[in-house]
Amino acid sequence: MKSFGFCVLLFVAGITPPMLAQQPAASQPPTPTNEFVPLSEAAPREVLPATPLVFYAYGFVWVALLGYVFTIWRRMARVERDLADVQRRLKDGGGGR
Amino acid sequence: MQNRSILVPVLLCAAAVMFFRAPFMIDAAPYESTMGLIQRIFYFHVPSAMVMFLSALVCGVASAVYLAKRSPHADAVAVSAAEMVVVFGLIVLVTGPLWARKAWGVWWQWDARLTSALVLWLIFVSYLLLRRFAGAGSEMVAAAVGVFGMANVPFVYWSVNVWRTIHPNTNVVASLIPEMRVPLYWGTAAFLLLYIALLLTRMRLEASRMQLEAAYAEIED
Amino acid sequence: MGFFHTVWTIARKDLVIESRSRELAYTTLFFAVSVVLVFSFSFVVEGVALTDAAAGILWVSIAFAGTLALGRTFERERQSDTLKAVLLSPVERPAIYIGKLVGVLLLMLVVEAVITPVVGLLFQAPIDRAPLLLVGLLVTGTLGFAAVGTLFAAMLIRAQSRDVLLPVLLYPITIPLVIAGVRGTAAIFAAEPNLAVAQAWLAMLVFFDAVFLTLALWVFGPVMGE
Numbered sequence: 001m002k003s004f005g006f007c008v009l010l011f012v013a014g015i016t017p018p019m020l021a022q023q024p025a026a027s028q029p030p031t032p033t034n035e036f037v038p039l040s041e042a043a044p045r046e047v048l049p050a051t052p053l054v055f056y057a058y059g060f061v062w063v064a065l066l067g068y069v070f071t072i073w074r075r076m077a078r079v080e081r082d083l084a085d086v087q088r089r090l091k092d093g094g095g096g097r
Numbered sequence: 098m099q100n101r102s103i104l105v106p107v108l109l110c111a112a113a114v115m116f117f118r119a120p121f122m123i124d125a126a127p128y129e130s131t132m133g134l135i136q137r138i139f140y141f142h143v144p145s146a147m148v149m150f151l152s153a154l155v156c157g158v159a160s161a162v163y164l165a166k167r168s169p170h171a172d173a174v175a176v177s178a179a180e181m182v183v184v185f186g187l188i189v190l191v192t193g194p195l196w197a198r199k200a201w202g203v204w205w206q207w208d209a210r211l212t213s214a215l216v217l218w219l220i221f222v223s224y225l226l227l228r229r230f231a232g233a234g235s236e237m238v239a240a241a242v243g244v245f246g247m248a249n250v251p252f253v254y255w256s257v258n259v260w261r262t263i264h265p266n267t268n269v270v271a272s273l274i275p276e277m278r279v280p281l282y283w284g285t286a287a288f289l290l291l292y293i294a295l296l297l298t299r300m301r302l303e304a305s306r307m308q309l310e311a312a313y314a315e316i317e318d
Numbered sequence: 319m320g321f322f323h324t325v326w327t328i329a330r331k332d333l334v335i336e337s338r339s340r341e342l343a344y345t346t347l348f349f350a351v352s353v354v355l356v357f358s359f360s361f362v363v364e365g366v367a368l369t370d371a372a373a374g375i376l377w378v379s380i381a382f383a384g385t386l387a388l389g390r391t392f393e394r395e396r397q398s399d400t401l402k403a404v405l406l407s408p409v410e411r412p413a414i415y416i417g418k419l420v421g422v423l424l425l426m427l428v429v430e431a432v433i434t435p436v437v438g439l440l441f442q443a444p445i446d447r448a449p450l451l452l453v454g455l456l457v458t459g460t461l462g463f464a465a466v467g468t469l470f471a472a473m474l475i476r477a478q479s480r481d482v483l484l485p486v487l488l489y490p491i492t493i494p495l496v497i498a499g500v501r502g503t504a505a506i507f508a509a510e511p512n513l514a515v516a517q518a519w520l521a522m523l524v525f526f527d528a529v530f531l532t533l534a535l536w537v538f539g540p541v542m543g544e
Contacts, residue, residue, distance in 0.1 A: 053199050057138045057192040061145070064191075065291070068184045072295075072302055079305045086312040093316075164540045219490040226486055231477035237541045238473040245466065245491050248533055252494040252526055 138196040140280050144288035145188040146214065150250070152181040152292065153217055156224075157247020160240035172236050173303035175243050177296050179224045185292070186218035213254045220246040324409045328417025332391070333424070342390055342425060350383035350433045358440050372441035373503035377459070377496050379433055380426065384463050385485050387425050388471040391418070396475050411539035415468065423464045430456050443507045451516050452506055458523035459499035462530055463492050469534040473541050498522050 156178035162171040193211050194204045205211070224242050228235050336342055354375055361371040395401040404414055434456070438445035445452060470487050474480040502519030505512045 053195045054138060057195040058141070060191050060195075061141055061188050064184060064188050065295075068180075068295070069298075072298055076302050076305065079302065079309055083305065083309045083312060086309065086316055090312065090316055164537060216490055216493050219493075223486045223490055227477075227483055230479045231474070231483055232479075235477060238470075238477060241469065241473060241537045241541050242487055242491075244537065245530070245533060248529060249491055249494065252522070252529075255494075255522065 138192050140284045141288070142189060142192040142196060143281065144285040145185045145192070146210075147285060148288050148292045149182055149185040149189055149214065149217070151289075152178045152185065152296075153221065153247055153250065155296075156182060156221070156243045160243030160247070163236065163240045164244065169307060172240070173300050173307070174296075175240060176225075176228060177299035177303060179221045179228075179239075179243065180299060181292060181296055182221040183218065183225060184295075185288075186214060186221070189214050190218060213250075216253045217246070217250060220249065321410055321413045324413035325417045325420065328404070328414060329420040329424075332418070332421035335394070336421075336425070342387060343428060346383050346387045346390075346425065347429050347432055349386055350379045350429050351436060353379040353382050354433055354436055354440065362441075370500070370504040370508070372437050372443035372507055373500045375441075376434065376437045376503060377499045379437075380430060380456075380460065380499075381463065381489070381492070381496060383429050383433075384422075384426050384460070384467060385488060387429075388422060388464075388467045388488075389481060389484055391422055391425075392471040392475050401472070401475060405542055411542060412535045415472070415535060415538040418472065419464055419468045422468050423461060426460045426464055427457070430460065444511075445507075447511060448506050448513055448516070451513060451520065452503065454520050455499055455502045455506075455516065455523065458520060458527055459495055462495045462523060462527045463488075465527065465531045465534050466491055469538060469541075472538070495523065495526055498526070 156175050159171045159175035159178060162168060163175055190211070193214070197211075198204050220242070224239055224246065227242060228239050231238060357371075357375040357378065361368050361375065392401070405411070434445055434452075437443055467484075467488055471484055474483055474487075477483060498519040502516040502523070505515040505519070
């Protein structure tokens with residue numbers, strides 16, 4: 001439970017900076033780029049909202065990774081429960097074989 | 098094979114710290130002129146893609162070792178690496194279209210990189226389906242699939258690449274200014290640490306499973 | 319028993335069985351033609367096929383029919399448990415693999431010999447424009463598909479859910495093959511044909527076949543062993 005709370009805290013901390021980041025005054029022509037040119041050297045153009053997409057992308061990364069860790073944790077719990085069960089049965093029935 | 102080492106928690110903490118710091122570094126990096134904010138996705142899309150291909154390689158090598166030597170350890174590495182390919186591949190395939198929607202105007206373009214990633218992802222999903230549903234003795238078959246999957250990577254890439262592509266070229270990374278390169282390397286390092294931590298954790302699960310199977314075998318005697 | 323002798327014995331066994339009942343040939347052929355027709359209804363609009371539709375439909379039919387043929391060939395082996403018997407005999411494993419491969423390859427080539435003219439007819443595709451190149455593409459593509467397919471079908475013989483797992487495993491791995499086949503064939507069929515492009519795809523197919531045939535030969539022994 002504690003680790004889950006810690007995960008939630010990390011998640012919130014992780015997503016705040018992108019959410020607070022400023023929207024740029026640049027446009028999105030669908031041309032292929034061969035190198036990156038910093039904004040300061042480009043002419044000013046108009047913009048479409050990109051923040052939600054970045055938010056979703058970033059959020060998805062967290063969801064996917066945490067979800068995967070969660071599935072490992074659950075499978076581990078099941079295996080360890082079965083293992084304890086079998087070991088108990090071995091111990092009980094081990095004497096008279 | 099009870100692995101109570103300190104390695105996994107340490108790696109996870111290191112990765113968590115790096116991920117915590119990453120958004121601030123990304124925010125401090127300058128905006129790219131044509132894409133603006135959406136290009137931020139690049140800082141975790143690219144490291145995820147690198148980890149995905151690395152994991153495919155790991156799975157292929159481990160599968161080859163398993164075919165040659167039938168070592169259960171190699172099999173554990175192979176299945177864990179295959180799951181990593183699927184998880185990180187999913188991240189690549191979701192963040193890619195989100196980026197594409199803004200940068201190119203469409204969710205999907207049949208371009209080389211993303212399509213190759215999709216095909217590779219499909220191969221390793223089929224690997225996991227095989228292991229899940231084929232029943233006993235599927236490790237060998239899966240190992241063959243792993244080897245074929247890894248060998249297929251250059252072919253998939255070449256064949257898809259001959260089509261026209263609007264995905265940024267490989268010389269992009271070399272042409273980055275330092276302010277952008279640093280967050281990218283930071284992100285890559287963070288993802289690598291995370292990958293190793295996850296791989297070791299998954300292998301621990303595999304080790305427990307093998308212990309359980311050994312116990313079942315013993316109880317049947 | 320020598321390598322080629324083993325190959326010939328196994329291939330001949332399959333051919334003889336097949337020539338007696340012709341079950342596989344007829345059913346696979348009919349299936350392939352049905353697939354071509356079903357796709358034609360989807361891709362022909364007002365009597366005109368979409369560009370490159372002919373090439374795509376041809377290769378998809380080959381892939382589907384091939385999967386069926388592979389499944390059926392090894393189902394026969396499984397029912398009589400003959401594969402295990404062959405594996406136990408003192409012959410080289412790779413020879414067994416090649417023997418089975420030859421049988422599957424011949425069956426698929428027979429099917430292609432029929433559906434290529436059918437596709438040419440239904441889509442007015444110029445199959446006689448560069449016959450050697452087209453045959454080259456078909457043979458190398460089929461060889462690659464059959465190589466990977468024979469290996470996987472043999473490996474899955476004792477697995478559960480093998481009917482659905484064969485295509486699940488086979489299709490993603492043979493995607494580069496299908497891409498090369500379709501693009502090469504489309505380059506030949508196009509209104510302005512580009513034979514150089516078709517030749518480039520043919521070269522890739524040859525390379526693919528070489529790599530995957532070698533891999534399959536290497537992997538077959540360990541995987542089938544007990």
